[in-house]
Amino acid sequence: MTVPLLETRSISKSFGALRATNDVSFRLEEGARHALIGPNGAGKTTFINLLTGLLLPSSGEVLLKGEDITKMEEAARVKRGIARTFQINRLFRGLTVLENVYISIAERVGAASNLVTPAGKRSDVIDEAMSLLDRLKLADVADRTIAGLPYGRQRLVELAIALGQKPQVLLLDEPAAGVPSAESHIILDAIDALPKSIGVLIIDHDMDLVFRFAQRITVLVRGAVFAEGTPREIGANPDVRAVYLGQAHTHGA
Amino acid sequence: MSSLSTSASPAPATNALVSRHQLRWWELLPWLLAVAYFFMFPTYLGFGTEILIMVLFAISLDMALGYAGIITLGHAAFFGAGAYTVGMLAHHGIWNEPLSSLLAAAVVAAMLGFVSGLVLLRTVGLTFLMLTLCFMLLLEESANLAQEFTGGFDGLTGITIPPLFGLFEFNPLFPTTQYLYALAILFLCFLFARMVVYSPFGQSLTGIRENTLRMHAVGAPVRMRLVLCYTMSAALAGIAGGLWAQANAYVNLSTLSLDRAATVLIILVLGGYGRLYGAVIGAITYLVLAHYLSKAYPTAWQLGLGLLLVGIALFARGGILGIGEALVQRFRPSTQRTPTPS
Numbered sequence: 001m002t003v004p005l006l007e008t009r010s011i012s013k014s015f016g017a018l019r020a021t022n023d024v025s026f027r028l029e030e031g032a033r034h035a036l037i038g039p040n041g042a043g044k045t046t047f048i049n050l051l052t053g054l055l056l057p058s059s060g061e062v063l064l065k066g067e068d069i070t071k072m073e074e075a076a077r078v079k080r081g082i083a084r085t086f087q088i089n090r091l092f093r094g095l096t097v098l099e100n101v102y103i104s105i106a107e108r109v110g111a112a113s114n115l116v117t118p119a120g121k122r123s124d125v126i127d128e129a130m131s132l133l134d135r136l137k138l139a140d141v142a143d144r145t146i147a148g149l150p151y152g153r154q155r156l157v158e159l160a161i162a163l164g165q166k167p168q169v170l171l172l173d174e175p176a177a178g179v180p181s182a183e184s185h186i187i188l189d190a191i192d193a194l195p196k197s198i199g200v201l202i203i204d205h206d207m208d209l210v211f212r213f214a215q216r217i218t219v220l221v222r223g224a225v226f227a228e229g230t231p232r233e234i235g236a237n238p239d240v241r242a243v244y245l246g247q248a249h250t251h252g253a
Numbered sequence: 254m255s256s257l258s259t260s261a262s263p264a265p266a267t268n269a270l271v272s273r274h275q276l277r278w279w280e281l282l283p284w285l286l287a288v289a290y291f292f293m294f295p296t297y298l299g300f301g302t303e304i305l306i307m308v309l310f311a312i313s314l315d316m317a318l319g320y321a322g323i324i325t326l327g328h329a330a331f332f333g334a335g336a337y338t339v340g341m342l343a344h345h346g347i348w349n350e351p352l353s354s355l356l357a358a359a360v361v362a363a364m365l366g367f368v369s370g371l372v373l374l375r376t377v378g379l380t381f382l383m384l385t386l387c388f389m390l391l392l393e394e395s396a397n398l399a400q401e402f403t404g405g406f407d408g409l410t411g412i413t414i415p416p417l418f419g420l421f422e423f424n425p426l427f428p429t430t431q432y433l434y435a436l437a438i439l440f441l442c443f444l445f446a447r448m449v450v451y452s453p454f455g456q457s458l459t460g461i462r463e464n465t466l467r468m469h470a471v472g473a474p475v476r477m478r479l480v481l482c483y484t485m486s487a488a489l490a491g492i493a494g495g496l497w498a499q500a501n502a503y504v505n506l507s508t509l510s511l512d513r514a515a516t517v518l519i520i521l522v523l524g525g526y527g528r529l530y531g532a533v534i535g536a537i538t539y540l541v542l543a544h545y546l547s548k549a550y551p552t553a554w555q556l557g558l559g560l561l562l563v564g565i566a567l568f569a570r571g572g573i574l575g576i577g578e579a580l581v582q583r584f585r586p587s588t589q590r591t592p593t594p595s
């Protein structure tokens with residue numbers, strides 16, 4: 001059996017009496033397009049936080065390419081190739097789009113500890129940032145501050161910062177959340193165009209997005225894995241329909 | 254379909270970041286003014302020196318507060334540390350050569366900044382603010398109690414500073430040497446601060462200011478960056494304090510006081526933080542206004558400054574420089590392209 005890109009072995013996380021993540025064993029393969037779905041409060045974001053090191057599990061292990069990273073700090077995991085986006089934008093709001101991406105890339109290539117050279121003279125960082133912005137169709141707003149951008153494009157910057165890390169594992173926490181449906185195709189196109197080598201785990205409520213994007217789906221209910229399979233299997237699973245898909249319709253899209 | 258166009262021409266943003274660090278013509282103005290002041294107001298050079306020193310102190314605070322978002326109320330701790338380093342070395346006959354004394358002031362202040370930063374920068378927000386205040390007040394009280402070394406409440410008076418390079422005397426009545434010396438030191442420190450804030454390191458500091466959590470998520474060693482920034486900021490504040498001691502030929506507890514820490518904070522807010530030149534404009538405005546208001550209204554002069562500060566806090570968060578920037582934006586034909594609707 002091959003070593004998966006990212007793996008958890010029966011991890012659990014408790015907040016007091018609440019078991020937010022309950023004995024989850026999960027594998028993300030190289031180049032995978034994997035979706036994590038589940039009703040509100042199922043513990044999806046907690047699970048992502050356990051993968052990135054924002055939270056440490058109460059028990060269980062997290063492995064990256066077979067290496068135990070359970071106790072590793074967030075920054076160290078980033079250096080090893082785990083990047084994420086946030087459900088609610090976490091951007092450098094007062095800075096320009098280019099500066100947002102510059103910060104991320106400068107950190108990855110080790111430029112950010114340089115006190116002497118002007119930031120503008122690191123043309124390697126700037127060129128990479130501009131080509132990334134170009135790919136996400138953000139080049140025309142590169143000089144604008146985040147606060148002045150429409151929300152859909154702010155979500156793209158959220159993605160751009162993560163991609164600036166050149167991750168091997170990309171965790172997308174509701175990438176299209178809050179984006180008006182007229183703009184959401186920009187996000188979907190961007191996700192479709194991600195390099196095939198990256199293993200992507202996406203969390204979302206938007207079933208169109210999940211079924212369009214995912215090759216594999218894990219359903220989380222009350223912190224535990226409820227079902228896992230291909231989109232076809234999940235879509236046909238009556239239990240899943242009962243706890244989740246049925247609900248999604250009443251919530252409306 | 255998306256109607257977003259990928260620009261064929263080089264995006265304007267590239268220019269903004271690429272050319273940001275280049276000197277603009279107006280950046281020469283403050284220095285020309287400072288030199289002009291020397292010739293135009295030979296009888297006010299003591300006042301001028303005080304302004305230069307406050308500018309340097311405010312720049313040191315701007316590095317920490319304006320760029321890295323470290324909101325401190327105890328920055329006079331480092332100013333006072335520098336002043337007392339120069340004062341005590343000279344008073345006790347250990348060392349009084351001006352330039353190397355300033356270096357000593359910078360080193361002592363930097364060490365204090367590093368050690369206190371390592372401990373205090375584990376906290377944020379109000380906790381950090383209160384702890385910096387405590388740290389400064391502890392230093393002040395220590396200086397008050399250690400009378401043997403610091404002169405206690407009376408401070409150390411009559412510090413003798415030998416001529417600079419053995420040539421230029423520090424005359425308290427005709428402070429020409431002090432003025433030019435302070436100007437030269439300020440210029441060097443300004444160049445240093447300018448280099449740092451426009452470097453990739455400086456860019457990462459603004460990232461920490463804008464979103465600390467995201468900086469962690471892109472793998473930045475946030476706390477070490479903050480400690481380094483705080484240390485450099487403390488060193489510059491220490492140099493300002495050392496200059497103050499040399500220019501006045503005495504040191505007292507006022508260098509470590511909350512009054513001084515609050516004044517430099519007001520100066521920075523008034524001028525506009527996170528802009529370097531805000532420190533320049535803020536210091537000039539504050540000290541000149543304080544000078545004339547205290548002459549005109551000896552009992553109520555602080556009211557005028559207070560009203561100005563309230564106005565700035567309510568209507569112009571960017572300070573005086575922010576108002577200037579807004580005006581320039583308004584009257585200059587826009588170089589920014591309008592966004593293509595999607």
